Amino acid sequence: MSLDQLNSLSSPLSTQQIDSLKQLTASMSAIELSWVSGYLAGISQGGTVNAVNTAPAGKLTVLYGSQTGNAKGVANEVAAKAKELGLNVELSSMGSYKTKQLKTETHLLVVVSTNGEGEPPDDAILLHEFLAGKRAPKLADLKYSVLGLGDSSYEFFCQTAIDFDERLAALGASPIVPRKDCDVDYDDDVNEWTDKALGILEQTLTAAVAVSPSSVEPVISTSQYTKKNPFKATLLANPKITGRGANKDVRHIELSLEDSGITYQPGDALGVWFDNDPALVDELLTHLAIEPQESVSVNEHAITIKAALIEHYELTQLHPGFVTEYAQAINSSVLIELAQSKELLREYIADRQIIDVIREYPVAISSAQLLKALRKLTPRLYSIASAMSEVEDEVHLTVAVVEYDAFGQPHQGGASSYLAHRLIEDSQVRVFVEHNDNFRLPAPEQNVIMIGPGTGIAPFRSFLQQRDNDEAAGENWLFFGNQHFTDDFLYQTELQDFKERGVLNRIDLAFSRDQSDKIYVQHRIVEQGETVYQWLENGASLYICGDGSQMAKDVHQALLTVIQTHGNKTAEQATEYLINLRDTKRYQKDVY
Amino acid sequence: MTDVKLAANEYIKADSNLLRGTIEEGLQNNITGALYVDDTQLSKFHGFYQQDDRDLRAERQAQKLEPLHSFMLRARVPGGVCTPEQWLDIDKIAGSLTMNQNIRLTTRQTFQYHGILKRNLKPLIQALDTSSLDSIAACGDVNRNVMCNPNPVESELHQEAYQWSIKLSEQLLPRTNAYAEIWLDGEKVTTNETEPMYGKTYLPRKFKIAVAVPPHNDVDVYTNCLGFIAVSDNGKLVGFNVTVGGGMGATHGDKETFPRLADELGFIALEDTIEVAKAVITTQRDWGNRVDRKFARLKYTVQKHGIDAFRAEVAKRSGVDIQPPKDITFTTRGDRFGWVKGTDDKWHLTLYIECGRIKDVPGKEIQTGFREIAKVHKGDFRMTSNQNMIVANVAEADKDQIEALARQYGILGERLTPLRKHSIACVSLPTCALGMAEAERYFPEFTDKVDELLVKHGVGDQPIVMRMTGCPNGCARPYAAEIGLVGKGPGRYNLYLGAAFDGTRISKMVLENGNETEILADLDQRFERFAAQRTSGEYFGDFLVRTNEVKAVITSAGDFHD
Numbered sequence A: 001m002s003l004d005q006l007n008s009l010s011s012p013l014s015t016q017q018i019d020s021l022k023q024l025t026a027s028m029s030a031i032e033l034s035w036v037s038g039y040l041a042g043i044s045q046g047g048t049v050n051a052v053n054t055a056p057a058g059k060l061t062v063l064y065g066s067q068t069g070n071a072k073g074v075a076n077e078v079a080a081k082a083k084e085l086g087l088n089v090e091l092s093s094m095g096s097y098k099t100k101q102l103k104t105e106t107h108l109l110v111v112v113s114t115n116g117e118g119e120p121p122d123d124a125i126l127l128h129e130f131l132a133g134k135r136a137p138k139l140a141d142l143k144y145s146v147l148g149l150g151d152s153s154y155e156f157f158c159q160t161a162i163d164f165d166e167r168l169a170a171l172g173a174s175p176i177v178p179r180k181d182c183d184v185d186y187d188d189d190v191n192e193w194t195d196k197a198l199g200i201l202e203q204t205l206t207a208a209v210a211v212s213p214s215s216v217e218p219v220i221s222t223s224q225y226t227k228k229n230p231f232k233a234t235l236l237a238n239p240k241i242t243g244r245g246a247n248k249d250v251r252h253i254e255l256s257l258e259d260s261g262i263t264y265q266p267g268d269a270l271g272v273w274f275d276n277d278p279a280l281v282d283e284l285l286t287h288l289a290i291e292p293q294e295s296v297s298v299n300e301h302a303i304t305i306k307a308a309l310i311e312h313y314e315l316t317q318l319h320p321g322f323v324t325e326y327a328q329a330i331n332s333s334v335l336i337e338l339a340q341s342k343e344l345l346r347e348y349i350a351d352r353q354i355i356d357v358i359r360e361y362p363v364a365i366s367s368a369q370l371l372k373a374l375r376k377l378t379p380r381l382y383s384i385a386s387a388m389s390e391v392e393d394e395v396h397l398t399v400a401v402v403e404y405d406a407f408g409q410p411h412q413g414g415a416s417s418y419l420a421h422r423l424i425e426d427s428q429v430r431v432f433v434e435h436n437d438n439f440r441l442p443a444p445e446q447n448v449i450m451i452g453p454g455t456g457i458a459p460f461r462s463f464l465q466q467r468d469n470d471e472a473a474g475e476n477w478l479f480f481g482n483q484h485f486t487d488d489f490l491y492q493t494e495l496q497d498f499k500e501r502g503v504l505n506r507i508d509l510a511f512s513r514d515q516s517d518k519i520y521v522q523h524r525i526v527e528q529g530e531t532v533y534q535w536l537e538n539g540a541s542l543y544i545c546g547d548g549s550q551m552a553k554d555v556h557q558a559l560l561t562v563i564q565t566h567g568n569k570t571a572e573q574a575t576e577y578l579i580n581l582r583d584t585k586r587y588q589k590d591v592y
Numbered sequence B: 001m002t003d004v005k006l007a008a009n010e011y012i013k014a015d016s017n018l019l020r021g022t023i024e025e026g027l028q029n030n031i032t033g034a035l036y037v038d039d040t041q042l043s044k045f046h047g048f049y050q051q052d053d054r055d056l057r058a059e060r061q062a063q064k065l066e067p068l069h070s071f072m073l074r075a076r077v078p079g080g081v082c083t084p085e086q087w088l089d090i091d092k093i094a095g096s097l098t099m100n101q102n103i104r105l106t107t108r109q110t111f112q113y114h115g116i117l118k119r120n121l122k123p124l125i126q127a128l129d130t131s132s133l134d135s136i137a138a139c140g141d142v143n144r145n146v147m148c149n150p151n152p153v154e155s156e157l158h159q160e161a162y163q164w165s166i167k168l169s170e171q172l173l174p175r176t177n178a179y180a181e182i183w184l185d186g187e188k189v190t191t192n193e194t195e196p197m198y199g200k201t202y203l204p205r206k207f208k209i210a211v212a213v214p215p216h217n218d219v220d221v222y223t224n225c226l227g228f229i230a231v232s233d234n235g236k237l238v239g240f241n242v243t244v245g246g247g248m249g250a251t252h253g254d255k256e257t258f259p260r261l262a263d264e265l266g267f268i269a270l271e272d273t274i275e276v277a278k279a280v281i282t283t284q285r286d287w288g289n290r291v292d293r294k295f296a297r298l299k300y301t302v303q304k305h306g307i308d309a310f311r312a313e314v315a316k317r318s319g320v321d322i323q324p325p326k327d328i329t330f331t332t333r334g335d336r337f338g339w340v341k342g343t344d345d346k347w348h349l350t351l352y353i354e355c356g357r358i359k360d361v362p363g364k365e366i367q368t369g370f371r372e373i374a375k376v377h378k379g380d381f382r383m384t385s386n387q388n389m390i391v392a393n394v395a396e397a398d399k400d401q402i403e404a405l406a407r408q409y410g411i412l413g414e415r416l417t418p419l420r421k422h423s424i425a426c427v428s429l430p431t432c433a434l435g436m437a438e439a440e441r442y443f444p445e446f447t448d449k450v451d452e453l454l455v456k457h458g459v460g461d462q463p464i465v466m467r468m469t470g471c472p473n474g475c476a477r478p479y480a481a482e483i484g485l486v487g488k489g490p491g492r493y494n495l496y497l498g499a500a501f502d503g504t505r506i507s508k509m510v511l512e513n514g515n516e517t518e519i520l521a522d523l524d525q526r527f528e529r530f531a532a533q534r535t536s537g538e539y540f541g542d543f544l545v546r547t548n549e550v551k552a553v554i555t556s557a558g559d560f561h562d
Helices: A015-026 A030-046 A070-084 A099-104 A122-132 A159-170 A187-204 A278-288 A305-311 A320-330 A333-340 A342-350 A354-360 A367-373 A414-422 A454-470 A492-500 A521-527 A529-537 A551-567 A571-583 B008-014 B023-028 B039-046 B054-062 B084-097 B118-130 B155-171 B178-183 B270-287 B298-305 B307-318 B366-376 B396-408 B443-456 B516-533 B540-546
Strands: A059-065 A088-093 A107-113 A143-149 A180-182 A231-237 A250-256 A269-273 A295-298 A301-304 A380-383 A394-400 A403-406 A409-412 A428-434 A448-451 A476-482 A506-511 A541-546 A587-591 B048-052 B069-074 B103-105 B111-116 B209-212 B226-233 B236-244 B263-269 B338-341 B347-351 B380-383 B389-394 B423-425 B466-469 B483-489 B492-497 B508-514
Touching (some): A070 A088, A070 A107, A099 A122, A107 A159, A278 A354, A295 A305, A305 A367, A333 A342, A409 A414, A454 A492, A454 A541, A476 A492, A529 A551, A541 A551, B008 B039, B023 B039, B023 B178, B039 B048, B084 B111, B084 B118, B226 B270, B236 B307, B270 B298, B270 B307, B443 B466
Parallel strands (some): A059 A088, A448 A476, A476 A506, B209 B226, B466 B483
Antiparallel strands (some): A231 A250, A231 A428, A403 A409, B048 B069, B236 B263, B380 B389
């Protein structure tokens, strides 16, 4: 473009500005012009000078609903990329998003995960309900796309994402790109969806310089260590903390975060990358007649197939996709037929690991076929069991070692067996913190009821350490349960000490196998119902951590019973009561 | 009260509201498997000790778990007699309410359970009660289980002596209602309850009574605080020679403490038995040392005041004319293994139980065996003071069946050396809090090694009383054994020699803190000399004294340590 062609219609400049620019540049040599162009470019990128003042042509809103922090992390990345492209981005958790703002949106990206049985994550519940309700607005002007995070080994894979997609479409919104449902190794799918969606949005939304009102969360992560760039933490100790008679091997893992600058809060989780068992890899390769030293390409690097399987691929958790792919690879009619029935397939994968399928159908296949069937390794998340105020630059975890016999063979969990058996003291583990704002202590003067059977005790050890160090005035009540008093009372001596010192004000215990009837924490909650209700009425916050498939539901039911009985309420009112607690952040769950 | 500072236990007892303390609150406190500290002293009066598995202490500390607390409960079974129905209950309780699931016969003719978790204490005591058994005063600063020679041969005489042991046990029980209230859901006593004989601080220390029927001194009568030695006339019991001031316990390195055999108080007529027993107890109650528990046993009271002053006090309190002792003779201390026939033509089978442990091991299903015997047995069972068991009062017609069962389950049939037949050991590690070295778990292996030495020197058929304890408190009465081993540290024992075979003289330390090699080397030399120089029928302990290898202990206080 030459200056002669420059006019106010083809540029953002006014006629006056154009004249000034013409005057300034008319007398300049080529070298001077070049220098000035660099100067102006520097000013515009540094953003320190109010050089231009343009109105944004449109804004992109990125909403996320996240339970463990994965969806939040992805949404952060999406927003950061959009910003890089010069888009005006607003990033928000669904939990803090005002539903009435929805009708003013024009461009929306939704990143949402799905809980075990197809329910939305806690912070997505309100918006999820709102969109299906009568008060949901018409959204004919809205362009959107949904990214779902889930785990295909569950029946209701990415159900919440499907719900959002369908509800937005039903309200008249039109998709930018189709919804993408991502499995646990979601990186590649996320990138593909993001690039496609932002590619279109970049054209639709005119670049704007000004970014984000003050209420919007910072997009930048607080630590340089992330899932993709984990910190190598040194293992300080991994003692077994169940007794000799215990059926379960539970480990107390202590890691050093020294010099990492990593910080975490009670309620956060630690992501742990792990290596698969080399012996398992050897066995698997033997069954498939693949040479362990064979070279393969992973992330554009050539490594041996053995190293690839140890470090980069999921080998313990079996997912339906593997069975389907493997059935094709070995051309097994039995397996192909089985894979065609969703129900049979679910049943088949329920208690099997990948190695079980291969042991059952050992057929020589190529390394490429194998890698195609496998998913990328994903880190495991563990609720943090320590508070920095107590342990400073350490982080502690409570890990149940997954070990069981099935199909005549011993089986192990990938990450837990790595932490318990394959790591030795002073070796290094790749970790990163996943912040979880949906599991946070209340103000120090508030009372706290913690329900954490089994390894669900982990975040409450962190809570108690924090409350202790804060000298918090609020009282603390723990419900803990496990199989046997003598062998499975996790952190018994520490809890005794907390009790002795008055940090732990009440503790109710349920050891399921110490008597003929099975007694669980929910029974103790009902037994203590009157006091539980009193505590809630007095403003106590309620926390549940542990097994989500059964325990959390039973506890929820017990709480409803308690509220009905002692609050003299109907079933509906009791439900309302708990919803209200949840909405005011006084009923928080960390379940898995 | 003077302003002298008493032993800590004295204040615990005084403040316990007659043995209640805070035991009930402690049972409710389910964050720990332990009782409140002070209550662990009171629990003894109810028959149980708090213990923990010492093998697991360090391991559990690393696991952030408290010590594996459990309780050892000892029953009160005067004279060690129980019915087959009771035995079946005892066995069932072991299987359902204890971690160890087995039964331990003790050196005081009763049984104890190990590994009772706190939550099982009450159900267990209630189950015992259902079977007319209890654990009242089985431990603690009171009169404990009364021993009585389980002598089924002189049937009538034994029966009379046994009846006296029951009477003594009943008469000397604490009167507090605490046991019934805490364990049996008994009505709470609201009136001013008193403890007429004991008073609210009970005795300064434990108190032990045995009834012996000569010529058998299996109950080790002289090692008891109070002994009743049956005196008979033509097979009829006419009275007792009473002995006072025996006791085993000592403290390593403290020469003020010593094991002691009882002094003769004198002969009393039968009808004066209870009054004299009460007078001895109240004298000890008032004269005993309540400042230092190490010196609180009756033996130190008798030593301090002299037997004459003590006898005068007992005579004054009881109003009984105490006569000079009658002549009696003891010839045996062990049990008479195998079948013996009583004067009433009933048969009695004495079975050897290694270290008194009734449990099943491959090839020796002792626990199952006794269960099967109990199902068919029509007589009774008698636990002996040597930790063995008598299947007593078997009719001629039932004899074969009982014997067949005993053989089938490996309780009978093993060849036992005379040394083994005369050997006993306490429990010690891993449960006893006092144990410094192994006893029960190591003793069988040690006995084999000593037997090898005896055989080597050609004296393998010599009966020798050998006993081992894990600490100097002397539960297995080691100082009254010809070979006594008292634990000092892991793998280390003090070796005591020179006691009389019949229990009338205690031993003296000849080797301190020895390991197995040193102890066996010491015994090896002495056995060699014993084999060469013994006189006809001479016992090992007597030989050592006669040849001046070991100086005889006569007064204990003056000569046990020198």
